[in-house]
Amino acid sequence: MADLGRGLTFLAFAVAVYGVVAALYGGIAGRREWVTSARRAVYALAGLTTAAFVVLELAFLRNDFSFSVVQSHSSITTPFFYKAAAAWSSQEGSLLLWLWLLSMWSSLVIFLTRNRMRDVQPYAIATLMGFATFFGGLLVFAVSPFDTLPVTPVDGTGLNPLLRHPSMMIHPPMLYSGYTLWAVPFAFAVGALVVRRVDAEWISATRRFALGAWLFLGVGILLGARWSYAELGWGGYWAWDPVENASLLPWLTGTAFLHSIMVQEKRGMLKTWNASLILATGTLAILGTFLVRSGILDSIHAFGASTLGVPFVVLIGLMVAGSVALVVSRRDVLRSEHKLDSLLSREAIFLGNNIVLVGMAFVVFWGTFFPLISEALTGNKQSLGPPWYDKYVVPLALALVLLSGVGPVIAWRRATPKNARRNFVWPLVAGVVTAIALIPFGVAGRPFALIMFAFAAFAIGTIVQEFSRGVRARKAMTGEPAPLAFLTLIRRNRRRYGGYTIHLGMAVLFIGVAASSAFQHVHTVELKKGQVTNLGRGYTARYDGPTSRIDVTADGVERLVFGAKLTVFKHDKKLTVLRPERGYYPIEGAPFAGAVGRYFDGESTSEIAMKAGLGLDIWSAVTPDLDPTLAIVKKGDAVFRNASGKMDQKAYSAALGTTIRTLTDNYAKSAPPATFRLIVSPMVTWIWLGALVVFLGGLICIWPTADLAHRRATAGYAARVARELGRA
Amino acid sequence: MDVIAVVGVLAAASAAGYVVAGPLRGGRAEADDAAYQSQLEDLEAAKEARYREIREAEMDFRTGKLSEVDYKAIDRQLRAEAMELLRKLDALGASGD
Numbered sequence: 001m002a003d004l005g006r007g008l009t010f011l012a013f014a015v016a017v018y019g020v021v022a023a024l025y026g027g028i029a030g031r032r033e034w035v036t037s038a039r040r041a042v043y044a045l046a047g048l049t050t051a052a053f054v055v056l057e058l059a060f061l062r063n064d065f066s067f068s069v070v071q072s073h074s075s076i077t078t079p080f081f082y083k084a085a086a087a088w089s090s091q092e093g094s095l096l097l098w099l100w101l102l103s104m105w106s107s108l109v110i111f112l113t114r115n116r117m118r119d120v121q122p123y124a125i126a127t128l129m130g131f132a133t134f135f136g137g138l139l140v141f142a143v144s145p146f147d148t149l150p151v152t153p154v155d156g157t158g159l160n161p162l163l164r165h166p167s168m169m170i171h172p173p174m175l176y177s178g179y180t181l182w183a184v185p186f187a188f189a190v191g192a193l194v195v196r197r198v199d200a201e202w203i204s205a206t207r208r209f210a211l212g213a214w215l216f217l218g219v220g221i222l223l224g225a226r227w228s229y230a231e232l233g234w235g236g237y238w239a240w241d242p243v244e245n246a247s248l249l250p251w252l253t254g255t256a257f258l259h260s261i262m263v264q265e266k267r268g269m270l271k272t273w274n275a276s277l278i279l280a281t282g283t284l285a286i287l288g289t290f291l292v293r294s295g296i297l298d299s300i301h302a303f304g305a306s307t308l309g310v311p312f313v314v315l316i317g318l319m320v321a322g323s324v325a326l327v328v329s330r331r332d333v334l335r336s337e338h339k340l341d342s343l344l345s346r347e348a349i350f351l352g353n354n355i356v357l358v359g360m361a362f363v364v365f366w367g368t369f370f371p372l373i374s375e376a377l378t379g380n381k382q383s384l385g386p387p388w389y390d391k392y393v394v395p396l397a398l399a400l401v402l403l404s405g406v407g408p409v410i411a412w413r414r415a416t417p418k419n420a421r422r423n424f425v426w427p428l429v430a431g432v433v434t435a436i437a438l439i440p441f442g443v444a445g446r447p448f449a450l451i452m453f454a455f456a457a458f459a460i461g462t463i464v465q466e467f468s469r470g471v472r473a474r475k476a477m478t479g480e481p482a483p484l485a486f487l488t489l490i491r492r493n494r495r496r497y498g499g500y501t502i503h504l505g506m507a508v509l510f511i512g513v514a515a516s517s518a519f520q521h522v523h524t525v526e527l528k529k530g531q532v533t534n535l536g537r538g539y540t541a542r543y544d545g546p547t548s549r550i551d552v553t554a555d556g557v558e559r560l561v562f563g564a565k566l567t568v569f570k571h572d573k574k575l576t577v578l579r580p581e582r583g584y585y586p587i588e589g590a591p592f593a594g595a596v597g598r599y600f601d602g603e604s605t606s607e608i609a610m611k612a613g614l615g616l617d618i619w620s621a622v623t624p625d626l627d628p629t630l631a632i633v634k635k636g637d638a639v640f641r642n643a644s645g646k647m648d649q650k651a652y653s654a655a656l657g658t659t660i661r662t663l664t665d666n667y668a669k670s671a672p673p674a675t676f677r678l679i680v681s682p683m684v685t686w687i688w689l690g691a692l693v694v695f696l697g698g699l700i701c702i703w704p705t706a707d708l709a710h711r712r713a714t715a716g717y718a719a720r721v722a723r724e725l726g727r728a
Numbered sequence: 729m730d731v732i733a734v735v736g737v738l739a740a741a742s743a744a745g746y747v748v749a750g751p752l753r754g755g756r757a758e759a760d761d762a763a764y765q766s767q768l769e770d771l772e773a774a775k776e777a778r779y780r781e782i783r784e785a786e787m788d789f790r791t792g793k794l795s796e797v798d799y800k801a802i803d804r805q806l807r808a809e810a811m812e813l814l815r816k817l818d819a820l821g822a823s824g825d
Contacts, residue, residue: 001732001733002733003730003733003734003737004732004733004736004737007733007734007736007737007740008736008737008740011737011740011741011744015744015748018748022748033751033752033754034751034752036751037748037749037750037751037752040747040748040750040751041748043747044743044744044747044748047740047743047744048740048744051740116769117766117769118765118766119765119766195766197766197770199770199773199774200773200774200777201769201770201773204773204776265777265780266777266780266781266784409793410793411785411788411793411794411798412781412784412785412788413802414798415793415794416795416798418795419792419793419794419795422792423792423793466791469790469791469792470787470790470791473787473790473791476790477790493783493787496784496787720814721779721782721807721810721811721814
């Protein structure tokens, strides 16, 4: 099977190279049949990479430990659910996933635009297949997921326990879908620039792909945040980690792009800016992929040091140099068709929003690469922590939320001060009332949080007002009842109201971020059985005692679990019982480990327990004191070392099982102290709810509408304009 | 290399080769009138953009973001631009219903 995978990967690489050559030759020589052949090469690439990916997945699901990657990232006891996802937990498998997703998205866009932009297509195909050539080349010549071991081991080392979380099943495919989807508008921008067709056509052809990229990347980032909050045992959802930042960078510039293309579509302005933004976003998507696998920056999410750095640097260098050359050489056709009519216009607000988003991206970029910059300049690698990011990102986030409220109530081209005043009254009242109402609750002590709440209330106010006025207008026009008018309003204006829904979700999300970071109580404490600790805000927690158990699968012990039972009280009234745990996974394939010790020497993960609510989350993690247990484990190792060979295998296994069971039971009976990390964090749930609203808005925007591009008409132009508008 | 792998890779290579070489087997395809096509697509895209703008302006007016005077001026201008684009499309021979 490994040979089959290797052969398919090589074929995919060859097809990608052919696609680049055929598309370029067809484009330059004007030979349509070569372009069609290149287009078919994209479909063939999708078929080949799908087959290769299936071979890899089957290897994982069948426990085929002759595959090096299966041996190092899975084991017999790894649950089926996680075996399927283990393919992309490895460097090699994730590269194959990248190539597969790229080929699928490329096929979709090439199919959907097969009758459009025929002059742009050859260069767009060549660019997409260029990316495929790069990743296919890495898989063939640098890191193959189909490498085999000289001797097939009985078992693998297992999947990193930290990755055994449901969100980790879909987090990487979401992120990679985002990264690979950004390649689509990037490729079409390159094609449009090459043939000097920089009107809005390439934007309209790829807008949904850009939205899809934004949506997938956003979902990926949020799933990562959720994983961090629920799995990593530190209680936060964002740590400004380089790999987290790497995914945020293209999302920020992509968000700017999705706003500014509206200005180009409507007014023929910002062409240079849009071309530059999407070229930067595509490059940042590759940079994100590079950071995860280069080993140049330290991150919990990275694959560690590898030899892939140089090829990625070359690719990124080519992308930057090529982008700059294309934009500079096409500056004559990139001139704006109109000028900004007024600073009080939606295009001016979009420009402001773009400056803020790109400013944020610059801050994140600088902070992420500062260790490398400082090392180059001073010889010392210095990192910038969350306080540095907060100093710059918080004011920019405030400006962003404010602008997200202002934008929807300002008209395109020009808004009169009188209309603007009328539109701002109620949202302003909402913002001011919110701020005043929160002061008695001690929010004034956190001015940034107070301002964020006020700005978010203002933004929510403008959006509610927009929906309400839209429904009223629709009711007046059609006589529809309010619920129907609401739905029709959204259906007929998906971009506008989908966008407003996204703004609403972002405002809710930022409220959650501001509240949870400004008013969080973190408490790390060692407790003996029966001891009570104060959590703040009127909450207390009592350590009722330790817990322990053995998790087994059909193939053996999956992990030993040591935990604690905590009863939480609010003003002395019982609120809930929390059971945080820590799981210890047996070390696989390590002959030096003792018979008993191997169950304690492997990876361990924190299984947090929390009570989540709209108002606040009570979050807990435990680190059990296993020192007394480990002393017995050492003795057990010595006993079993002596018994080895003197007992038959069945008796040996039974004795080992009894020992492990006794150890775990004794831990619970002996009631040792345990160290707890306890957090009372307000409104974290708002982050996840806000994100859901954002994604709902994204889906509304992305949902296909009837194709209006090729309407036919003859004469009676004014009547036709009216008729066609009525039909839409 | 095992037999299944050899057969699988050869089958995949043959299928990919057949699919990719298909357009080349029919000889040289008729060349696109690329300039005509791109002009047509540009005009269609511009027309759709104007239609979108007209609808947006109407929505802005109905939701109180534009005064009636401003709305009428913008609507008039956008409709004139849309009509001009339709004339150009007709002249290009792309329309007719």
